[in-house]
Amino acid sequence: MKYQKGFTLIELLVVVAIIGILATFAMPLYSKYQARAKVTAALAEASALKVNFEDVLNQGSDPTLELVGGKAATSNCTMTAAGSASTGAGTIGCTILNAPAPVLNKTLTLTRSTADGWVCTTTVPADYSPKGCAASGS
DSSP, rough: OOOOOSOOOHHHHHHHHHHHHHHHHHHHHHHHHHHHHHHHHHHHHHHHHHHHHHHHHHHHHHOBTTTTTTSSBBBSSEEEEETTTTTTEEEEEEOOSSSSTTTOOOEEEEEEEEEEEEEEESOOOTTOOOTTEEEEEO
C-alpha cells in the first residue's frame, strides 16, 4: 500500500474556498471596527481638553486651542477650541483624520453651556458614533 504525501488539489481548493468565505464576512466587520476605534480615539483627544478648557474659563479668559494646551493637528484629529468666559459657553471640535472612508473628515464636537454642561454631537453616522454622542448622520 502506498502512503500519500502532501495534499491533493481538491483539499487545497476546499481550504482556499473556506478562507474566501471567511474573508467575505471578516473584512467589512474589521473595517467597521477600525472606523469605530478612530471615532473613539477622536472623542478621547477632544475630551482630554475639557479640564483645561474649564480652568481657562474659571480664570476669566476666553479659551483658545493654545490656551487649553491643544495641538492643531494630531494623528486622529484636526482640533479647534473656542469659547467665551462671559457666557461660559464654548466648543472643542475635532475633524477626524487618517480614518476609514465612512468617518473620514467627519466632525465631533463637544459643546459647553452653563445650562447643559458638556454635550457631544457628531456628523459621524450613527453606526460608528460613540455612546453618549448624538449623531446627526450627515
